[in-house]
Amino acid sequence: MADDALFDFLFMEMTNSLYSQNDPAERDASVTKLEQIGFSTGYRLVEKLTKDWPRFKTELDVIKFICKEFWSAVYKKQIDNLRTNHHGVYVLHDNRFRFLTQLSNNKQYIEMAPKYLAFTCGLIRGTLANLGINSVVTVEVTVMPACKSPARTFSKYKLTVV
Amino acid sequence: MSRQAVRSTDPKRVSSELFTLTYGSLVAQMLKDYESDEEVNKQLDRMGYNIGLRLIEDFLARTNVGRCHDFKDTSDKLQMAFKMYLGVNPPITNWSPAGDEFSFILESNPLTEFVELPDSHSSLKYCNIIPGVIRGALEMVQTEVVAWFVQDQLKGDSTSELRIKFVRRLEDAIPAGED
Numbered sequence: 001m002a003d004d005a006l007f008d009f010l011f012m013e014m015t016n017s018l019y020s021q022n023d024p025a026e027r028d029a030s031v032t033k034l035e036q037i038g039f040s041t042g043y044r045l046v047e048k049l050t051k052d053w054p055r056f057k058t059e060l061d062v063i064k065f066i067c068k069e070f071w072s073a074v075y076k077k078q079i080d081n082l083r084t085n086h087h088g089v090y091v092l093h094d095n096r097f098r099f100l101t102q103l104s105n106n107k108q109y110i111e112m113a114p115k116y117l118a119f120t121c122g123l124i125r126g127t128l129a130n131l132g133i134n135s136v137v138t139v140e141v142t143v144m145p146a147c148k149s150p151a152r153t154f155s156k157y158k159l160t161v162v
Numbered sequence: 163m164s165r166q167a168v169r170s171t172d173p174k175r176v177s178s179e180l181f182t183l184t185y186g187s188l189v190a191q192m193l194k195d196y197e198s199d200e201e202v203n204k205q206l207d208r209m210g211y212n213i214g215l216r217l218i219e220d221f222l223a224r225t226n227v228g229r230c231h232d233f234k235d236t237s238d239k240l241q242m243a244f245k246m247y248l249g250v251n252p253p254i255t256n257w258s259p260a261g262d263e264f265s266f267i268l269e270s271n272p273l274t275e276f277v278e279l280p281d282s283h284s285s286l287k288y289c290n291i292i293p294g295v296i297r298g299a300l301e302m303v304q305t306e307v308v309a310w311f312v313q314d315q316l317k318g319d320s321t322s323e324l325r326i327k328f329v330r331r332l333e334d335a336i337p338a339g340e341d
Contacts, residue, residue: 002177002178002181002182002247002249003177003246003247003248003249004177005220006181006217006248007177007180007181009213009216009217009220010181010184010185010188010213011184012216013213014184014188014209017205017208017209017212018191033195036187036191037184037187037188037191038187040183040187040190041180041186044186044276045176045179045180045183048176049176073176073177073180074180
């Protein structure tokens with residue numbers, strides 16, 4: 001059973017070594033890579049997490065699962081606030097996001113925050129994909145360590161996760 | 163509220179799976195990015211080294227162990243670290259007569275829990291991050307070592323054997339640029 005610290009260190013090192021700051025095109029490519037790693041991780045992880053669960057009836061059930069079970073399992077806490085426009089856009093607020101708590105608790109380093117969130121976007125997108133929802137997941141940070149992410153499904157709805 | 167039957171997931175288990183799966187995805191991505199398996203091995207080792215440099219701080223802060231008296235002592239503490247971080251207890255064997263080289267036998271390895279190596283990547287050292295971590299961590303406590311896998315379950319051996327060899331003691335040096 002691997003220790004939490006180990007994952008934190010691996011995550012930091014992965015982010016740092018894959019993220020290249022040189023030029024914008026490369027930066028985009030590296031964000032895509034991190035997102036892709038998150039996607040395949042989320043896709044496979046949720047298979048194990050939902051093993052003993054009955055089939056989700058509605059999309060909201062899926063989102064609730066993400067806010068509670070998934071978030072507690074991966075981020076050690078539940079989502080603080082969930083909002084939706086009932087047309088497929090969900091906004092999830094996390095006021096103490098695991099990957100940002102060690103970084104800063106004000107605006108310092110805020111320009112560094114996005115690279116630590118690409119993995120999470122992919123993770124959620126992969127999770128949703130495996131549960132049958134195509135989505136676009138974006139994330140924004142106004143004050144660290146809070147973050148909120150809106151996600152959107154291509155077909156009919158958006159999902160926002162902050 | 164029909165769905166309240168609680169199926170709580172074990173946080174430790176999930177945490178371990180998250181780690182394993184993330185590592186797997188990372189390796190898969192690197193295999194796409196780099197041309198040869200050797201280059202991936204090198205990158206994994208380098209990443210491990212960087213993790214080791216930081217992990218040692220965490221280890222020392224959480225365990226209160228002091229300086230190692232000798233390499234035997236170092237091996238015991240490494241075993242402790244394996245227990246703490248990976249939850250495995252690998253036996254220490256095959257000491258060299260000079261006492262500067264030993265092996266860990268890994269029966270199970272959390273990193274390889276869901277892994278199967280395709281034949282096309284026979285020279286990939288999947289777990290190469292572990293030797294890197296050990297090298298990095300020990301360097302921070304003035305011990306230079308080299309570590310490598312002699313046997314690997316993923317390659318069809320019955321166990322995984324991690325060999326660690328003491329190179330030298332590092333002296334406290336003046337930082338570069340200040341002489």
